[in-house]
Amino acid sequence: MSRSIKKLTGLVAATFTPLTAEGEINLSVIGPYIDYLIENQNVKSVFINGTTGEGCSLTVDERKQLAAAWCQHGKGKLEQVIVHVGCMSIKDSQELARHAASIGADGIAVISPSYFKPVNADALRLFIKEVSTFAPDLPMYYYHIPSMTGVAFDAADVLNGIEQVIPSFQGVKYTGTDLRDLGQCVCYSQSHNWSVLFGVDEQLLGALVLGVHGAVGSTYNYLGCIVNKMLAAFDNGNHMQTRVLQVQYIFHPMLHV
Template identity: 65%
Template sequence: MAPGADKKLTGLVAATFTPFTPQGEINLPVIGPYIDYLREKQGVKNVFVNGTTGESMSLSLEERKQLAEEWCLRAHGKLEQVIVHVGCMSVKDSQELARHAAQIGVDGIAVISPSFFKPKSADTLRTFLKEVASVAPNLPFYFYHLPAFTGVNIPGRDVLEGIEKLIPSFRGVKFSGNDLMDFGLCASYSKPSWSVLYGIDEQLLSALVLGANGAVGSTYNYVGRHAKDLISAFENGDLVQAKAIQFKLQELLSYAIKIGFDVGVNKQLMSEISGIRLGPPRLPVEPCSSAHAQSIKQKYTSIFP
């Protein structure tokens, strides 16, 4: 475990894109400049690697290991925490990635529910999470709740019930769902050492009111500095300013969703805004035309001149 790895995770966490070459292979040399951009241009010092934004389920285990290693190597001395998602359809694959994460010194691991053979109860899902956490017992462990993608509609609060007894290394939840009541119940149940992280960027302010310690999101790759201003305004009691920023973020994302916004579009938008060549997404995600991304970028620059 990296020094300071058990420090409570707070603030913004960028859910990172996986850079590919034009031929569709992972492009590791891009990660160094990517980290510099996040730190220097967006003020974001935590990353969530190999998640949904990173197309993890379209990557091989070896690719996921190489990406985790490169992020850890390049982040040293520059970022505060590197959290690596190790969830897979197979508990054995998840365990293999968890062991590897422990070996390379990540700051924490996260696991999403399997989504082909789905757990039928919170108890079954907790048991799956326990089996993965058990092979890396010294690593802070996070549950990644994403019902819209997994189709597993077990309330997050039910999954958290008694989880600290099964998983002593449990340190929080990445809650990427629209159910704010369930999120509030998770926040109210959470222990002081846990991090309750919200994953729906356009509803960040609502989650802060309910007790979020931070947020994990794809848009924080390129609107991180504005989201940081939102959090600062909220913490300083300036709800007028916090709402103004949230409304701007909602305007941008509403526009993007209306004209079509998925991982491929989001990835191309990040390339257009940052100047970092992240390459195409991997099939079955479709590539996005530069013109489509440019349209969203123009909206971005009109909202955040």
């Protein structure tokens, strides 16, 4: 990977996919969506076509259109646009990876296949590698979300030695509640300068204690301002204030609509 890489840190909004009343993607709102994230939530990086964006329910063409719109409207505004390219078909994932590189995305992420599942961590590493070869200059992130994929082996087992087969590998989006496994991922990241991003919004405080570098989540679209205050309090060593803000977040009315 020849280009310099900016480490992915802080809050990353897992974006919603805007749709019309007829169920078609609505690209016209993406520009204002970006402005809202930056100006109202102080969130400057996005993770698109993931679980929140219902990426696996969209066509490949729809995912390409969304990725292109986010990159186009986010240029000069957003710090990083990470495009999720995971599919059940490896060829579709490879095509989405190639497309992400062609439109100037800042990185790609991939989930495990969930119908014909990999039998072990070695098989999953091979799948990720085969996708990464279609965008060799883009940072690659493994998207660990066992509650959706049913692939339950440890993310740390996937990360162990992955740099030897995927030179572009840069980290993991960890959407799980196994803090032991998460802690091992953080340990692996330290010698490689990888990013470990936590994906269970309601449990972020526990992940911060373990040393994660940021978080990717749906609620940062509309509660990012509160969570940014929580991150600042934690970084300043004000753990009591961090706890207060975590509780405010958990009981915020917007989480219980």
